[in-house]
Amino acid sequence: MSELRSSSQTITPTTTGGDPTGSMLRTERSKAERERSPEKSRTRRTRLNSNALIIVISLAAIAAVLWEPQGFPSALRFTFGEAFESGFTNITDSSPWLYEPLAGFLEGLFRVLLDFLNSFSPAVLAAGVVFALAYYRGVKLAGLAVILVAWVVLSGLWEYTVETIAFMLVAGGAAFILGIVVGLIGSIGPKTNAVVRIALDAMQAFPAFAYLVPVVVLFGLGNAAALVVTVIWALPPLARMVSVGLRNVSPDTVESAVSLGVSRRRLLFDVKLPMAAPSISAGTNQLIMYSISMATMAAMIGAAGLGAPIWSGLSRLALGDALQGGIALVLFAVILDRATSRSRGRKWERAHGDDVPRGIWPKLAQFARPPFGRAHAYLALFLLVVIASQTIRSSWQYFPDPPWGAPLSLREPVEAGVIWITTEWGPFLDGVSTGIQLYGLNFLGDIYSGIPWALVVATAAVIGILTLGKLQGLLLGLGVLLIGSLGMWGPAVETMAVVTVALGLVILVGFPLGVLMALNDRAAAVLRPILDVMQTLPIYLLIIPAVMLLGVGEVGAVLATFIAAIPPMIRFTNTALREVDGEAIEAAQISGATSGQILRQIRVPMGLPTIVVGLNQALLLALAMAVVSAMIGAPGLGADILTAVNRALLGLGIEAGLAMFLLAVTLDRLFSGCAQVVASAQHSTTNNQ
Amino acid sequence: MTNNPATQVVAETALPTGGGSSIHVNDLWKVYGPHPRRALAEYRGGSDTVPEHMTAVRGVSFDVNPGETFVVMGLSGSGKSTLIRCLTRLIEPTAGHVDIDGNDVLTLSNARLADQRRNDWAMVFQHFGLLPHRRVLQNVAYGLEVSGVAQREREERAQQMVETVGLSGTENKYPNELSGGMRQRVGLARALVQNPRLLLLDEPFSALDPLIRTDLQDELMRLARVGSQTSIFITHDLTEALKVGDRIAIMRDGVLVQVGTPEEIVLRPTDDYVRRFAVEAPRAKVVRAETIARSAPEFSADTSASAVLTQLVQSGQGVAIARPDTRAPYTVTAQDLLTADPSERELGDIGADTATVDADALLTDVMKKLIETGRPAIVTSPAGECLGVIDDAATVRALSVPASGE
Structure with a gap:
């Protein structure tokens, strides 16, 4: 043995240099990095150029500050809103045939479905839903549905719930068909994909709230407008997932099918669509969650359904009513989410997979034969309910009204609760409220409005040039400039103050909670379902607790924004810290590192890129919520949009909406640009050399 | 492939001289499941399977002599990675005794355990376990940093060790910029810079290409011969086991099937399982005159x-x-x-x-x-x-x- 050892005393650094795993390394690099690499070489070639560009921008900024130090110069304003409004009304006035049939069709479809659903006895409808859920999605979810039915009946919200179901069926169905079609178009080739992607990006980045204005102008208040808005809002996630799913089908499989001589149509239906099924079903789940969120918000423009009592409760500050509807809606959303998420469906397929016969008649035949299982029990129970509801034609035949007549009302207890909170916790809450107002909003507001506009534009452009390249940087600067040109500089600054304060709180509270969740399994088990529900909720509902605690106003809006934006921060921090390479942690453990050292030196630095992604998500959610919370008195762009919706001011709405869109897009791009630099500075020396 | 004499001199001085650990492992168990202790009693009572539970390590006993390279060989899922982690309590064993240098490892307080880990034990991982946000030099120095060695000293020692493993010139690169073979050299350097008495290697070369693997095996054997630490080496490759091991333990389903010198394993396999490996072994490199x-x-x-x-x-x-x-x-x-x-x-x-x-x-x-x-x-x-x-x-x-x- 020893002889063998002595015969091989060589260090071979040179041979490892040509290690073939190097090529693996290259393919492992993230896509983003690969996309950036040609750009990088270009910036090296033209470094002088971009430096010169930065100097020019800085000089221009100084000049602009000297020219008009305070406020956005009116010389740069252009009246886009008015022009748009007149153009839009021109078209709508001259060609009503473009949209009136659509409105009529949607409204009619909704009515037909609603009448159909109402033709059943409520007991039969409820029992049908509950037993179907029990059979296909498990007893737990059916139990949740029973709670929902009980709550809805006790609260006297039955009719609203049926309206919501009908509304969701129409909006969801239309969005599903359109989403699949758009997704298919996007999957045809790189060019169509680029077009579709840009369109979808724009649709999603444009604030949902701002859709309401032009649609109301076109269709007037009512269900047709609400349906159109919901379809537009819910379509992008599905279209995106369909297109991604279809393009990600393994090329090997496609090639093998093509080599068998399969036609294009069969290729799509037999190979591509089935293989994209997981991503399509994930997209469908998203679609449904988006539509219920928008359906609630559309109550503002007269949509029927559970949103209506919530909206009227909020606008009358009858928090009890809003809460009552809110609870029903939360249950509804959670049930829909669970029922349409794929993992549960799989479990059922696996359990029943093998011996399920094909075709309707063989299935029925098998169903009629023993052994009898759960399906038969549920069917029997369902029939029992049907018979009972027909024979006992007393108070329970029609049960949207609770048995004792008057529906349960949360109004008084909630008002008592709010009074109790304000008396017991008043000083504390007042302290928090004044703290946020004085040291957060006012302070930041002063600073923000003190910064000359030209400096902001120049900073955005320079950061953009440094992190994303020249073209994108210039576009970002232009985007910020346009916000001012639209006359929205002041409101945008106010919105930014709210968003910044909320984000600061999100980091202060969310990061520690994420760490706690990552380190402590018990804390994770408690927090995870709460986060799940919070993320299922239409963000609109989060206003209710904010108002209950801090009342109407700017500070309440900060709280609502904070609540809406915190889940991704907690969730991403948790994932980031948990998914750190196990061997790196073991290596630190075997070196004797304490768990505190492992957290600080290994988990946090290695998880940082993921945490930053979470923060970016929080930022986008905060922007969305900052608009919605205009309803409880947040100043800024949201307030303008709200005014526009209420008074059907198309020009103002479109200007504020566009400004919000520009704000969201520029912030998102700047943020991800900085995040990329942070991430790549960690992993390569090329930036430092 | 030339031997640079200067590097060799550095190598000899930088290597550990503290002597190797002696290890006694007696009846070590690791049971996974909701009630491991209850299940352990059943396993010890003779039942082969307990519902909802599984064993990774089943009553393993062996001794390792100071300075020896002890190889644990088995297929994936045989429990060898769990075994090596139980020795240093990266995974807490369910029952048994582990004695390293006279310390009962399983009853060490957390402070003593951290102390042992900082000074006496080191580990090399299959996928290297490097910290992507630190440069090569800082990766190598990490263990010393944790032990509270002053920055200048730890960087000097790390620098020496980087040269010893043949990575001169890469000190300021990030792990992502290195090839797999070079990354594992960083892993080796990080483990050896602490001057460990016990070096644990968990399939250190399995993720590498055959030629690089041979290079690193030679490198490891050179370092092991110059230093005097005890090594426990995990692998699923019998050829590698025969090459680096003084003694080899064959593991299957959590049990050590046979422990012996490479020659004993190849020439006198105790059962068909070992024989199936032995048949494939390169006998000319194992059998002694x-x-x-x-x-x-x-x-x-x-x-x-x-x-x-x-x-x-x-x-x-x-x-x-x-x-x-x-x-x-x-x-x-x-x-x-x-x-x-x-x-x-x-x-x-x-x-x-x-x-x-x-x-x-x-x-x-x-x-x-x-x-x-x-x-x-x-x-x-x-x-x-x-x-x-x-x-x-x-x-x-x-x-x-x-x-x-x-």
């Missing part, structure tokens, strides 16, 4: 050729050893005697150039000598005593794999 040496009749140099020939024919042997007074003994074959000039009446006149090999020489080396000299070789013990001869037939027999069930 002593094992296949056969005794041969010895004659003094003045014995007559015809007398020797007669005795060889009678005993059915083909080789005799001649012991001349003046020079080293040499081998004489029957063929030599038959073709010899009839005038040479005594053995001493035939005189041939015979190779002598050590008892521990591997069969590959013996074969080389046989080919060079064209006649049987003599095997001698370290004391110089003659242990027997090896001829072509013996080597062929040693190389041929016995049919299973033999």
Whole structure:
């Protein structure tokens, strides 16, 4: 043995240099990095150029500050809103045939479905839903549905719930068909994909709230407008997932099918669509969650359904009513989410997979034969309910009204609760409220409005040039400039103050909670379902607790924004810290590192890129919520949009909406640009050399 | 592949000199499931499976001597990675005793455990476990940083170790910029810079290409020979196990099936499971000369050729050893005697150039000598005593794999 050892005393650094795993390394690099690499070489070639560009921008900024130090110069304003409004009304006035049939069709479809659903006895409808859920999605979810039915009946919200179901069926169905079609178009080739992607990006980045204005102008208040808005809002996630799913089908499989001589149509239906099924079903789940969120918000423009009592409760500050509807809606959303998420469906397929016969008649035949299982029990129970509801034609035949007549009302207890909170916790809450107002909003507001506009534009452009390249940087600067040109500089600054304060709180509270969740399994088990529900909720509902605690106003809006934006921060921090390479942690453990050292030196630095992604998500959610919370008195762009919706001011709405869109897009791009630099500075020396 | 003398000098001074750990492991168990202790009682009571539970390590006992390289070999899922982690409590074992240098590891307080980990133990991982946000030098120095070594000293030591493993010039790169082989050199450097008494290697070379793997195996064996630490090496590759291991333990389903030297594993597998690996083993690199040496009749140099020939024919042997007074003994074959000039009446006149090999020489080396000299070789013990001869037939027999069930 020893002889063998002595015969091989060589260090071979040179041979490892040509290690073939190097090529693996290259393919492992993230896509983003690969996309950036040609750009990088270009910036090296033209470094002088971009430096010169930065100097020019800085000089221009100084000049602009000297020219008009305070406020956005009116010389740069252009009246886009008015022009748009007149153009839009021109078209709508001259060609009503473009949209009136659509409105009529949607409204009619909704009515037909609603009448159909109402033709059943409520007991039969409820029992049908509950037993179907029990059979296909498990007893737990059916139990949740029973709670929902009980709550809805006790609260006297039955009719609203049926309206919501009908509304969701129409909006969801239309969005599903359109989403699949758009997704298919996007999957045809790189060019169509680029077009579709840009369109979808724009649709999603444009604030949902701002859709309401032009649609109301076109269709007037009512269900047709609400349906159109919901379809537009819910379509992008599905279209995106369909297109991604279809393009990600393994090329090997496609090639093998093509080599068998399969036609294009069969290729799509037999190979591509089935293989994209997981991503399509994930997209469908998203679609449904988006539509219920928008359906609630559309109550503002007269949509029927559970949103209506919530909206009227909020606008009358009858928090009890809003809460009552809110609870029903939360249950509804959670049930829909669970029922349409794929993992549960799989479990059922696996359990029943093998011996399920094909075709309707063989299935029925098998169903009629023993052994009898759960399906038969549920069917029997369902029939029992049907018979009972027909024979006992007393108070329970029609049960949207609770048995004792008057529906349960949360109004008084909630008002008592709010009074109790304000008396017991008043000083504390007042302290928090004044703290946020004085040291957060006012302070930041002063600073923000003190910064000359030209400096902001120049900073955005320079950061953009440094992190994303020249073209994108210039576009970002232009985007910020346009916000001012639209006359929205002041409101945008106010919105930014709210968003910044909320984000600061999100980091202060969310990061520690994420760490706690990552380190402590018990804390994770408690927090995870709460986060799940919070993320299922239409963000609109989060206003209710904010108002209950801090009342109407700017500070309440900060709280609502904070609540809406915190889940991704907690969730991403948790994932980031948990998914750190196990061997790196073991290596630190075997070196004797304490768990505190492992957290600080290994988990946090290695998880940082993921945490930053979470923060970016929080930022986008905060922007969305900052608009919605205009309803409880947040100043800024949201307030303008709200005014526009209420008074059907198309020009103002479109200007504020566009400004919000520009704000969201520029912030998102700047943020991800900085995040990329942070991430790549960690992993390569090329930036430092 | 040139040997840079300067590097070699640095290498010798930078390596640990603290001596190796001795390890005693007795009846070690790791049970996974909702009630591991209750399940353990059932397993010990003799049941093979307990519902909802599984064992990764089932009552394993073994000893490792100071300075030894002890290899644990098994297929994936055999529990070898769990076993190595139980020794340092990266995974808490369910029951058993682990004694390292007289410390009962399983009852060490957290502070003592951290102390041991900082000073005496180190580990190398299959996927390297490097910190992507730190440069090579900081990765190597990480253990020292945790132990509270001052920055200047730890960077000096890390620098030396980086040179020792042949990574000079990469100190300021990030792990992502290195190839797999170089990354694992960083892993090795990080482990060795702490001067550990015990080095644990969890499939360190499995993720590497064959050629790089060979390089690093050689490198590791060089470092292990110069330093004096004890190594426990996990692998699923028998060839690698035979190459680096002083002793090998074969693990299957959480149990050690056989523990022995590479030669024992290959030549005397205890059951069919081990035999299936042994069949594939490169025997020429495992079997030692002593094992296949056969005794041969010895004659003094003045014995007559015809007398020797007669005795060889009678005993059915083909080789005799001649012991001349003046020079080293040499081998004489029957063929030599038959073709010899009839005038040479005594053995001493035939005189041939015979190779002598050590008892521990591997069969590959013996074969080389046989080919060079064209006649049987003599095997001698370290004391110089003659242990027997090896001829072509013996080597062929040693190389041929016995049919299973033999």
